[in-house]
Amino acid sequence: MTKPIIAILGAGLGGAVAAFEIKAAVGSRAEVMVVSRGDTFHFVPSNPWVAIGWRRRDAIEVALAPVMARKKIGFTPVGARRVHPSENRLELEDGESLFYDYLVVATGPELAFDEIEGLGPDGFTQSICHVDHAEKAAEAFETFARNPGPIVVGAVQGASCYGPAYEFAMILDTELRRRKIRDRVPMTFVTAEPYVGHLGLDGVGDTKGLLEAEMRDRHIKFITNARVAKVTDGMMSVEEVAEDGAVRATHDLPFAYSMMLPAFRGVSAVAGIEGLTNPRGFVLADSHQRNPTYRNVFSLGVCVAIPPVGKTAVPVGVPKTGFMIESMVTAIAENLRQMLDGQEPTHEATWNAICLADFGDGGVAFIAQPQIPPRNLNWAAEGGWVHLAKVGFEKYFIGKIKRGASAPFYEKLALDLIGARKLKA
Template identity: 75%
Template sequence: MVKPRIVVLGAGLGGAIAAFEIKQAVGKNADVHVVSQGDTFHFVPSNPWVAVRWRKRDAIEVRLPPIFQKKGIAFTGVGASKVDPATNTLRLADGQALAYDYLVIATGPELAFDEIPGLGPHGGHTQSVCHVAHAETAADAFDKFCQNPGPIVVGAVQGASCFGPAYEFALILDTELRRRKIRDKVPMTFVTSEPYVGHLGLDGVGDTKGLLESELRQRHIKWVTNAKVASVDEGLMHVEEIAEDGSVHARHDLPFGFSMMLPAFRGVEAVRGVEGLVNPRGFILIDKHQRNPTYPNIMALGVCVAIAPTGKTPVPVGVPKTGFMIESMVTAIAHNFKEILDGQAPTHEASWNAICLADFGDGGVAFVAQPQIPPRNVNWSASGKWVHLAKVGFEKYFLGKVKRGESEPFYEKLALDILGVNKIKGA
């Protein structure tokens, strides 16, 4: 009897853990095969540290093939060029085809730098911390900047859905500049599409508005909200501040010697334009059991799934897909596969909660939102030096978890630790 093949497309924070947890759930009843672009996992939340050389790249990376092999999971590292759900086939980047019985899409996003002239590290004038390679490039640019310091602009553009790392990096830069004793030579501006500081794509969590505004004020960082970046020239960012009625309230030409701007996301090329699978931005359409309504043998998790925004804003603002939410999606999918292979209908649903540790080097802000979209049962935020220690402990734990090929959920324990004792044990 030929066992069904479950293909997991993507091996990032969601895909790698999904492969471990799905394999544990289905055991010998199905084969699990991971397809990824490259053979290395890297811990994305540590990228801002790499960009100021608080971490080296090899410290936050894990080579995956030996780990998958120990777990009985097949692996292909050439990447995919197209999903063909009509034939249950994944076209690989090397021209080969991989048939699947079930597909789990966990690709993460494509970074839409090209939607704004002059944005991004590839042919543009701004840096990024979305990928570890971008963070390394940013570190080189920052070192060069520090030899001749000037203004800095940091933030997130229109359509962005990941705001925490923007705040984190702005405040990490402030800390590093003070350590280098050149903070007094660097005017800083935070530019964001959010309607207010601390919105985070979630309409705020607890008092994130007050906490983050206070941090920015104390560190002499100005801000522009409801911001639409029109274009970026070398050393000059053109920003339109949008009013409630959609008109341009003000225009800002912001000079910079160094800039890091998070881009909008869209679905990857391998899925974009597949009718019935994705929305117009290329994000995967899913039901409450993580299945695509048109192709129920396809499931999806993480940043690549389609989630409606929390409400209308003057400038488009996306909803973040945080680690807590992603881990919950993984667990639901794994349990649903077990039911499906047992001949039952899937019953498990993800609990879309959010937890964030934004480290500033000498402090930080944490929040817990359960559920992620208001109204909430838990709506909590706090700040302090303990957040830095918590994130260091979290990085160590999660990288160890990947190296060991473990599938046990962690974010719920992290949330309980934070809400209960404001620390992670062992941090």
């Protein structure tokens, strides 16, 4: 008798962990097949370090094919051109098709650089969203350091990932001071958030106070409620928006180096499929991570449609952090096991958030349980220990991926790397 096929689309932070955990949950009762665009996993939280030359690419990458083979998980690196959910079929980039019984969409986002003129690695700003971009950003930084000038860092309207923008701004400041050229580099932080430290979450603990204090201490100016109108070579045009939506001020910001996080949208393989995705291309999911229309399709991570926390003058998305993604993975694995038993799924993700924002010589950490307020736990703290915690977690996570180990990852981070003692304090 042919075994059911569980296809996992994507092999990033969510997809790779999902493959290991789903395989552990279903065992030999189903075939697990991963469809990835490329044959390597890279640890995205380390991209800011790559972009400043503190990490080499090979230190944060894992070759996936041998790991998947050891875990008896099918793997193809050709990628998917289109999902055909009414046919239970993945159309692959090489023209072949993969038919599935269950599909887990874990693609991550498409980076919407094209929505703003001049934005992105093909324009005039750098990116740390992918290791390819981070390597290019590192090359550009070395060129910049030989002839320094103003820097602009931040996140544009519609972005939903703000922590790395703060992290990169502070890391840049640290590295510039180490090179003794910080005095020659005016820095401005530009963000769609209504206030510094909002993070797409309406703040966590006192992230507003902590991050504003860091900005002031490091002499980084900031513009909030910012809408980037366009970017040209060496100049960024920014509109500062009032609460009523009117433009309160305009800023022409010269720069010799800039890194701006883009807005996200759903990838082309799923975008525009009625019943599967919203108008932005993000996958619709119920409380069990299952699509309301195509009941054998699950989704996790950045590709999932989540409404914003509240109304803001400039569009601000909600981040999908590692802790939340890990919880989605576990819920899907348990729900698939139930469905193979002929039961309806009952498991739900907890959607908690944890973040370590490394500043090179310090950092800020926060935990939000749940991620969306009101919360049972709303905590943030700062200190040099955050940098040490992130270094340790990077090694731990990459090591687990190399071994093909399933979660918990971020739960362990919350309990072990931050620690109950600091949390209580």
